[in-house]
Amino acid sequence: MVAIGGGAATSLSPLPDLVNQVFVFPRETKDSYVVLRVKPEQPLLNFTVCLRSYTDLTRPHSLFSYATKAQDNEILLFKPKPTKYRFYVGGQSVTFRVPESFSESEHACASWESPTGIVRFWLNGKPWPRKGLQKDYVVGAEAAILLGQEQDAFGGGFDVRQSFVGEISDVYMWDRELTTREVRAAMYNSPSPAPIFGWRNLPYKIHGEVYLKG
Numbered sequence: 700m701v702a703i704g705g706g707a708a709t710s711l712s713p714l715p716d717l718v719n720q721v722f723v724f725p726r727e728t729k730d731s732y733v734v735l736r737v738k739p740e741q742p743l744l745n746f747t748v749c750l751r752s753y754t755d756l757t758r759p760h761s762l763f764s765y766a767t768k769a770q771d772n773e774i775l776l777f778k779p780k781p782t783k784y785r786f787y788v789g790g791q792s793v794t795f796r797v798p799e800s801f802s803e804s805e806h807a808c809a810s811w812e813s814p815t816g817i818v819r820f821w822l823n824g825k826p827w828p829r830k831g832l833q834k835d836y837v838v839g840a841e842a843a844i845l846l847g848q849e850q851d852a853f854g855g856g857f858d859v860r861q862s863f864v865g866e867i868s869d870v871y872m873w874d875r876e877l878t879t880r881e882v883r884a885a886m887y888n889s890p891s892p893a894p895i896f897g898w899r900n901l902p903y904k905i906h907g908e909v910y911l912k913g
Contacts, residue, residue, distance in 0.1 A: 714900035714901060714902055715900070715901060716898075716899050716900065717868070717898050717899070717901055717911070718888050718898060718899065719913055720868065720911055720912060720913050721753075721866040721867065721868040721911075721912055721913075722846065722847070722866065722867045722868065722905075722909055722910070722911060723865075723866055723909065723910045723911075723912050724847050724862070724863050724864050724865060724866070724867070724908075724909055725864070725908060725910070726864060726908065727859055727862050727864055728859060728862055728907060728908060729848075729857045729858065729859040729862060730857070730906065730907045731847060731848075731862070731906065731907030731908045731909050732845045732846060732847040732848040732857070732906050732907065732909065733845065733846040733847055733867075733903050733904070733905055733906070733909055734843070734844070734845055734903065734904045734905075734906060735844040735845070735846070735870070735896065735901070735902065735903055736902040736903060736904055737844060737895070737896050737902055738840075738841075738842075739840040739841070739842055740840070741840055742837045742838055742839060742840045743837070743838035743840070743874055744812070744813040744814070744837060744838075745810070745811070745812045745813065745874060745875050745876050746774070746810065746811060746838065746872060746873060746874055746875070746876075747808060747809070747810035747871075747872070747873045747875065747876055747877045747882075748763055748774065748776060748808065748809055748810075748871070748872050749806070749807070749808035749869065749870070749871045749872075749877075749882065749885045749886075750762060750763060750776070750806075750807060750846075750867060750868070750869055750870040750871070751804050751805065751806045751807075751867070751868045751869040751886075752804060752805055752807070752863075752865060752866065752867050753803075753804035753805070753865050753866040753867075754863065754864060754865025754866070755801045755865070756778075756781075756863070756864055756865065757780065757781055758780075758860065759777065759778065759779045759780070759860070759861050760777070760778055760849075760861055760862065760863045760864070761775065761776075761777050761845075761847070761848055761849030761861050761862070761863060762776045762777065762778065762807070762846070762863065762867065763775065763776040763844075763845075763846060763870070764843075764844070764845045764846075764848065764849050764850045765838075765842050765843075765844050766842060766843050766845075766850040766852075766853050766854065767839035767840075767841055767842050767843075767853065768839075768841060768853045769839060770789055770790050770839065771790075771850050771851050771852055771853065771856065772787040772789075772790045772792075772850075773787075773788070773789060773790075773838055773839055773842060774787065774788060774838060775787035775792075775849065776807065776809055777792075777849065777861075779794075781799045781800075781801070782796055782797055782798070782799045783795065783796055783797065784797060784807060784809075784820065784822075786809045786811075786818060786820065788811050788818070788832055788833045788836060788838065789833045789836045789838065791832045791833050792832070793818050793830040793831070793832050795820045795822075795827050795830075797822050797827075804866070804868075805822060805823060806821075806822070806823050806824065806869065806886050807820070807821070807822055808820070808821040808877065808882045808885065809821075810876040810877060811832075811833070811876075812876050813833075813834070813835055813836055813837065813838075814834070814835070815831065815834060816831040816832055816833050816834030816835070816836070817829050817830075817831050818830045818831060818832060819876065821879065821882045823886070824879070824882060824883040824886050826879050826882075846863070846867050846870065847862060847863040847867065847909065848861070848862055848863070849861045849862075868898065869885070869886070869888060869898050870897065870898055870901065871885055871890055871894045871896070871897035871898060872894055872895055872896055872897070873890075873892070873894045873895060874895050875892070885897075
């Protein structure tokens, strides 16, 4: 993936290292979000997405939304309730049940591979049982990638009732499946292998009421 020009970070300017900082989404809105200003160079047959979130929301909310013009839920990491993560690829989803916790942040990673359709999920570095969906699917390349809102249309169609309130950080994406050891390295912002984008060199633009805080 390569950065697109314009906004807070571009392909022509140094990309910021955001270690020890978080995006704060202070209240429920339908127009506050962070755009990750990247453009996939080719369709994806494998990928892993990781991020850390901290919220006391009990209603459904979106964490990471990757939409194409053909499919608004091309990749989506979503929490329908505090004890569930729902992960979408190509509009289909699998659900992972997790313990309820409001006292600390949660580091979540999800990966998918096209040849088998296998999905892996990790919470705070611990792997959950594998599941599967969308075998032989190809994730589209022309994407809008957002934090904090769920896209019901390419780059828009937001629902305030699915908006995120809280803190998001440590966002990374790879074009391959990670091992558990690699996921645990990403938890501490020491990603290996190098991601296609991530918290150490994040190309982003803030829309609305979102703040970058230490």
